[in-house]
Amino acid sequence: MPSSRRILSLWLPCLATDRLRRRLPAAEAGRPLVAVAAERGRLTVAAACRQAQAAGISPGQPLADARALEPGVLTRDVDPAADAALLERLADWARRWTPWTAVDTGPQVLSGAGGLWLDITGCAHLFGGEAGLIEDLVERLRRAGLEARAAVAGTTGAAWAMARFGGPLPWPLIVPPGTEAEHLAPLPLPALRLPPPMITALRRVGLRSIAALLDKPRAALVPRYGPLPGLRLDQALGRVEEPLSPGRPQPAHQARQAFAEPVSTPEDLRRVLVHLLGQVCRGLAAAGQGARRLELLAWRSDAGPEAPPQTLAVGTSRPNRDPAHLLRLFQPSLDRLEPGPGFEVMALAVPAAEPFAQEQTVLAVPPPQARIPPPAGRPDLDLVAGGRDAEQPADAEADNTLRHRPAFSVIQGGTPPRPAPAKAREPRSPRCYQGPPVPELVDQLGARLGLARILRPRPRESWWPERAVALCPADAPASGPEPPLWPADRPRPVRLLPRPEPVEVVAPVPDDPPLQFRWRDRLYRVRHAEGPERIAAEWWRAPDQPEEPLRDYYRVETGDGQRFWLYRLGLFRPDEPARWFLHGFLG
Amino acid sequence: MAELRERVRRIEGVGGADGRAVVPLGIPDLDAGLPGGGLPLGAVHEVAGAALDAGSATAFAAVLLARLAAGRGPVLWLTRARDLYAPGLAGYGLRPQDLVLVQARPDRAGETDILWAMEEALRCPQVGAVLAEAGKLDLTMSRRLQLAAETGGVPGLLLQLGPQRLEASAAVTRWHVTALPGDGARSALAPAAGSAFAAAAWRAELQRCRGGRPGCWDLVWHGHGGRLYGAASTPDGQGAGDLGHAAPA
Known part of the structure; x- marks a missing residue:
């Protein structure tokens, strides 16, 4: 055989x-x-x-014996x-x-x-x-x-x-x-x-x-x-197959190009990349997949056998197989390649590919006029970008009527049909787009800043301020339904210090809100205070660790109108002075 | 006359391709002074505030962002700091599911990254609005951002916390926000809101406004209703407590 x-x-x-x-x-x-x-x-x-x-x-x-045979022999370990x-x-x-x-x-x-x-x-x-x-x-x-x-x-x-x-x-x-x-x-x-x-x-x-x-x-x-x-x-x-495993995992999708003459100019490199991207994307489309990570490998003509190929890698937040978009991701880093006398071989591999949700590449970017809302603040229902291809996998609360109309109005060109007046008046701000952020932009920002720096806040059911919000990577798939929002009846600061800063406080009675406090060498007189709101650490999260003392939070407003979030640490003890901290700034 | 104004705005690039894409703030007096009756989309706006009063400027910027985005797309908040707190922003109409936080590196390179990211985001029409916490910004960069905003039709906000600077800039509006002391303004402008901290009061000075009238406004954000109330501040700067008319949205 x-x-x-x-x-x-x-x-x-x-x-x-x-x-x-x-x-x-x-x-x-x-x-x-x-x-x-x-x-x-x-x-x-x-x-x-x-x-x-x-x-x-x-x-x-x-x-x-060897020395006896050849007295001039050199030895090394x-x-x-x-x-x-x-x-x-x-x-x-x-x-x-x-x-x-x-x-x-x-x-x-x-x-x-x-x-x-x-x-x-x-x-x-x-x-x-x-x-x-x-x-x-x-x-x-x-x-x-x-x-x-x-x-x-x-x-x-x-x-x-x-x-x-x-x-x-x-x-x-x-x-x-x-x-x-x-x-x-x-x-x-x-x-x-x-x-x-x-x-x-x-x-x-x-x-x-x-x-x-x-x-x-x-x-x-x-x-x-x-x-x-x-x-x-x-x-x-060849009567019996003998399997061998490759040294590196083999990506399912890859393309390579060897050149008779080494290529070195930026235009040529770009052209080669376009060609390779086209090949890989065709393969991805045939397999119903989109790339999550791509690697461009380039071998220099003067590189010895020990020099590793020059590698550029980009990641996407969602499976993608649009050559133009992937090219944009490579574009900023393309000048990091050092062709020297030129590259002989270039290859593009897709080490990570995932199923591509659906094909909607027709809906590129809608024409500009489709995006301008009508005057007088009436939010336009037709504004949703039609061009977000396939990035909304199974968003539970997706409103189909709202989602589909813009797409069609854009395809048919011209101006989008105005929404029915009754419908337009109904919601103050209709959430037409659903959930995940524009993946192409996230990819582009991620290619330069790192995808880990692009985050989405997600409410977490916890009263402990540091734990009430989770920052998830923007490219992480939405897990489960959107958690409920934080309770609106407890005003929270818009900025929370990553680590609470100790303040000196003058308070008449230990259990009273402060009259004045000193933070970063500035004295603030409190004109109005509200509290306390007592928040205790969640002991069940780390039962084996020493329990964090509870905090009594106060919202205070100074004479200038600035508003702060302060807390007193722990319960009052007559033999210890109360410890106060500044934790955030209210709007 | 109105048509002529519109044409001028179109030529200036304010308010998108047809010069009419504006978002009113819901306060008739204030909107009347803005070009086209509201804050134009496809433009860059500046919000400045003192570093010690970061809360007021941040909250005001959040209100503007939520207004400008109005469900058209996600809001990008580009920052080098690590202290942004989504539960607080949610109280100003900026829902966490609409918010995308871009945390640039805290060094100088992060500053460059932020401006680059803002330009990219402004060119992306699917974005609702972009806010960047920018430090120094020269006129060229600010022009670039304004051009990008016009291209994408996306509103951009530059939040500048720190000592006040009056540099040349291509932004369409510039606001300076300070906290407004006292309950007087709050009770005069907005219906009583259980707790004093459920409503936030600011003095927003519209220092510059291309195609509009600068002015100074006392604004009250009503957390429960999710509405902005406001009136022109009195020149003596004693707050709007004695102002007769309150103008609900």
Whole structure:
């Protein structure tokens, strides 16, 4: 069952030493190099570079033996964590060819080697075919000082085997679909990704190549060596699917563009973005989804394999797939891209998409005359912006008659029909629009300020002033019906100090409102006071914490007419002076 | 004559494309002095107040905002401070479900962000009204905001708390709000409101008004009825307590 996938296996046989060599001073760059590790009290060779290998040094040897073979060998400490980090960066970098990349975490045949997986299904034609892609990839790594071999096949097993054991000819190592068996047959047994003891055991009975294994009846192999040899063979030949997971979650919607000539001018970048947005939005529309988050990735032509792509990310408050709107979100940050000599590849990914409520993009922005209310303060029922496409999901109290009319009047163009007079007089301020704030504007503000800074107050049923209002992010979906408003019979300050400030107060009797108070070095004489309104902390919210003392709130007006909200902390105790605080400003 | 005035307003850009989009405040004397009989939409208005009397100016701005938005869309309140208290604003007609709070960073960059955000919001016709707590504002920026307001037809308010400045500005109106002491004005202008704190009284000086008449007004906001009452203040500044006529909305 040959699948249509094309897998590229990249092998870096001398990853550890190549990485270390790049740090060497120029004078020593040409000398043989080994990475050493302390093992059971002595230094052993963990990885050897090509020159050291040519001198007969192989991993596992004691360092003393290596020194005897090649007295001029340089030694450095092996650092598997740094090798792994380099591989991770390479996997990130390789996303310029395909979004699907992963670090090969399996055995690497050679100690100190590393590998990557690239799923290049449908990507190769952008880079001159599979041969062109391999050449490009290997050449770029070579320029960065990393020896690399790559092979493409229809199965992971075949690509893996060819990258490590294929060749030297024919180059490049490409296995056309369906020919895995003939390419793999001459390869030695380790090409099947089998554990070393099993390979030794198979060799002992005279099985030295894959061809020999192919001839043997499966029934004779399984009792002696278990299912693994057969399974690996089937996986390499594509008879059994072998799932691999990509290094990063794969966004469902993405588009990429590779350029023959690097692009660098702002106009070109914008044009590319428009093109990518168009592609992604078509995909989103086909899937019935809208984007919540988008990432623009750009790879510079002069960036080495370790440089991550430049990334711009924007978020939307509601699923959106309007290319013009998304472009506006990217616009302010587009100049943060540093093209230098130019970008070779740009990609747009949608890491977060959500179902799109409904299609109403026809209702863009209503013509200006539809928005001007009639004179004499009569609130116009037809004013509601018709252009708010699909941002009102299931708002419980949505008044359908009010909501639909403006939309139609706008579509039909011209001036909106005036509301019936009876209806117009009825509500003082008809709430035509429903709930959620204009999502496009919220996105735009959020793109610069951060969506967390755009908040909607929501009443909370609590008497405790600090807790009476919750600030929810404006992009959060409305949860449940709108909570009831605060009781109107208790005037509250329009500004509440984030932390109450202590004031010195002169009060005739502890339980009386103050006569005068001093706040921030200014003396205020109280002309009129109202209170107390006693508010106790809600002990049930944090039963294990020391209870907050109750507060006796007073509204006071000074001789100048300014009005403050003061409170006295706790109950009166004869042995302690009363503590007063200023908490807010009334209108 | 009225037609001519309208044309002038249209040319000036005050009051939207047809020069008639105005919101009256419901006080006939006051509205008569405003261009077109009310506060124009699609224009920037300034509300100033002393920093120590932040409550009065904030509350007055909330009343204006609620009036100007009048259910056409959400109200954006752009601020660097963290002390805005929605339960209090609700008492001045600004419902929490209509309010969108944009909290800019408290530093200088936040100031720039606020003005940028206001301009963007003013260009968005679906917005009911925008308020920005702005600090310093030069004439160029204020022109930009006014142009944006004309483009979107959205009213904008600039709330300036602090020492009074009389800089050149492109705003259509400029109000200076102080608290009005005493119960006299309150009882004279508005029906008795149980508690003195259920009604707020301000002296609002209309310092500048393009196409209208500046003046000084004593205003009383009646929380229960959700209405504004007012009368011209007497020149001696002793409050409107002895003014004969109260003019309900």
